[in-house]
Amino acid sequence: MIINIKDNGRILKNKDAITLPDLTVLTGENGSGKTQLLEYFRDYAGGHEDWDPSFTEVKITYPMTTDEGAPLTDIVFSFPGLRNYERDFYPENPLIDQIKNQWNVLMPIVRAYGIIAHKEFDDEKQELNDLNNAIIEFVKVLTVDSARFTPDNLKKADTHQLLQLKRLAHQASKSIEKLTFVDFLIFYSIPTDIFSSALDLLFHQFHLKQKYYIHLTGDVIPPWEVFNNILEEAKFNYRVEYTPSGNDEIPASIRFIDEGKGISNTTLDTLSSGEKTIMALIFVLYHASNNGKFPEVILFDEPDAHLHPSLTQLFISVIQEVLVNVQKVKVILTTHSPSTIALAPAATIYRMDRILGYPIKEEKDKAVQNLSNGLASITTEEGNLGITYTVKNTEKSILFTEGITDKIILQIAWRKLHNDAEIPFLIQDCFCASFLSNLFVNGKQKYEGIFEIEPDKIMIALFDFDNAGYNSWNKKGFSNLIEDDPRKCLTKSNGEKGYQMLLPVPNIEEIESQVIKNGNETFKEKSLLTIESLFFNVPDFKDLYFSQDKLPGGGFSYQFNGDKRKFAMALEELDQSHFKEFIPLFDKICFIISTNP
Known part of the structure; x- marks a missing residue:
């Protein structure tokens, strides 16, 4: 837009x-x-x-x-x-009471119409005049002291009211004098603006139509079924439970149930504020599905x-x-x-x-x-929400990365190496190494941990081979070392479906020397290898994106010092040969997935 x-x-x-x-x-x-x-x-x-x-x-x-x-x-x-509306925080009469008040105004007119029902009229003006005379006669009969009765104190019927009753009589296939409050309620035009929540009346109307006007409901899906379908599509755990009222004039309260939480008797009023917000959005979808707009x-x-x-x-x-x-x-x-x-x-x-x-x-x-007032990341509770949603809503194994640019780089690398073939695992970015570490360390937490939510799903955490990444990788809980060659991704397991790995050390002399001490022995938390370092040998990248610092005793260290997002976007222009350092990483991930039942 x-x-x-x-x-x-x-x-x-x-x-x-x-x-x-x-x-x-x-x-x-x-x-x-x-x-x-x-x-x-x-x-x-x-x-x-x-x-x-x-x-x-x-x-x-x-x-x-x-x-x-x-x-x-x-x-x-x-x-x-x-x-x-801003006034929505102020209470007003329930809609059913408003409808009853409107009927109370029309009801005397309906009763009085019986006096003139046998007549034929040339036009509505004559009909309205006779109707108002009938109202006078109707009320006069009910007056104890008719001598003191004066018609000046009576409200007259107007054209709008007469037309309203004629329209209702046509809908109900009845004459005006035979109309009842139930007819008025059945055909009442309930407000269905996109934030209306008058579900109890909408459901009650349909129930009354099934009871008294069944021909109007033959091929129509009951609204409570429509509403539950929308709840299911939206993946909101509540479902509507509707039991029709035994009183035609009073709609039954709608109950919401959540079988997963054992909740079976919740009303709209007793939902939490947040649940009401979600439910209000469901009403948007429901009303739009009804009026199609x-x-x-x-x-x-x-x-x-x-x-x-x-x-x-x-x-x-x-x-x-x-x-x-x-x-x-x-x-x-x-x-x-x-x-x-x-x-x-x-x-x-x-x-x-x-x-x-x-x-x-x-x-x-x-x-x-x-x-978040300048904090490095949002709280674990808030951050876990998106992770939990991802874990629950994918059938694939999941690779978690420290940040969004890591995810972008991995997606590009896979496409380049596999000719745009679909990635057989889902990549989920987090906010930093610390966040990702806490996510996995707390993975067995009852009800909320990712390994508790989906115990049969393979989940892999990928860390940079630097101070933050190594310390996160080396925390307790993942004690089974299943790969000890840093060139093939140092990998640990929790003994089940959870894995943590470090980036593979590339065959690039300047970068390898920042991680490997001798053989498979590394500098551990003093290592310096980020995902951008795997592109160190790309022509011009060393000068464009890396800073060079002298080391005590001679030599240099190289550290990525560019805009991560712009760097990631620049990778789209590279040919396949520049992504070979990712092969050990993808091989390790695919091996883990393929060897787990």
Whole structure:
């Protein structure tokens, strides 16, 4: 999508033709203008009228367009916590009570209509006049002291009410005087805006139709089945359990069950704030599946405000896979949550720049660090979420790397060496060596450890052969040394399906001397080998990407000193011969996978 911003006299500044991904996750410090930007898109969805310098022609500029320039004007704005309106935090009467109050106004009109039901009318004006006279007669009969009765105190029926009753009579195939509250309830148009949660009434309506108007439900899938299908597709553990009410006028409460956790009697009101946020997103999908229409754009202002990190991955996945990928909705969401940033695709992350007054691209690691008050990584609890999601949702063995650029480099190396053949294992990046180490050390933790979650899945941690990497590789818990040749990847096992390995020492004299002391003996934690070092012999790379430092007693050490992401991207241009140092690594990984049942 493309956005065009006008100066709003506060933070926003003029900036046209900013290209954003169809899913944009917008971060930034407090007061940077994130909410102002979303409100600007909402308030000016219909476009700005701008006069040309000669004031002879008006040009309309739209704040949001497709990449082809088509205006995006059907925009929905959601307040923090997935509320549709700011007033949503204030209680109001349940919808069933509102419906009853509306029927209480219509009911006397229905009863009075019985007095004139036998008549034929030339037009609605005559019919309405006779109806109001009938109302007077109807009420007068019920008055104890008819001498003191005056029609001036009665409310008259209006044209809208008469037409409403005629429409209902047509839907119910009844005459007006025979209509009941149940008929009114069955055919009541329940609000189904994308954040409506009136499921109990929607389910009750369908139940009443099955009971009294079965011909209307013959080929229709019950809404509780539709809702459960959506819950399953979204991989949300709850399921709806619906038992129809024994009272036609009162809908039954909907119960949510989670068999995995042994939860069998939860209502919408008793769900946690985070679960309600996920459920609100499910309502979006449900209502859209009913009326078949999504908006062009949804603006989520801090939708994760009440979202526990354990639900963040599910939330992002539903938005990306269902709303963006399938339904082609453009989505911008703002966040202050490091877990949301950490689990969002890197390409989607932008930062609202307070000085510039518009959003700019932001690196994921930097955004996470800024939101984590400068810490090197997010908490283990938050970071584990994406890992847990990956572990549960792939059938492949998993190779974990220290960072995103390691993953990119390995993917490129595999393609170059194997002529674009599919990688037989999944590569999952982490945030640093320490994070990856903790992930594996705590892998047997009850309920949450990766080896507890998927005990039959092969999982391999790959570390650089440097201080942080070696110390992480050498921690307790992985005591079975299954490869002692550093040129073939020093590898340890936990005795089950977990493995930790160090990068293979390449046949490059300058780099080998920084790791190998003699034979297979290494400098251990004093070694210096990162994944970029495997390309040390590529022409010009030594001068472009590596710093050279003199060593005491003579000689030099070489250390990567470039932009990791730009370096990774430059590898696409290299031919296959420059990736031969990765062969021992891939051979070792494939051997581990092939020798495990």
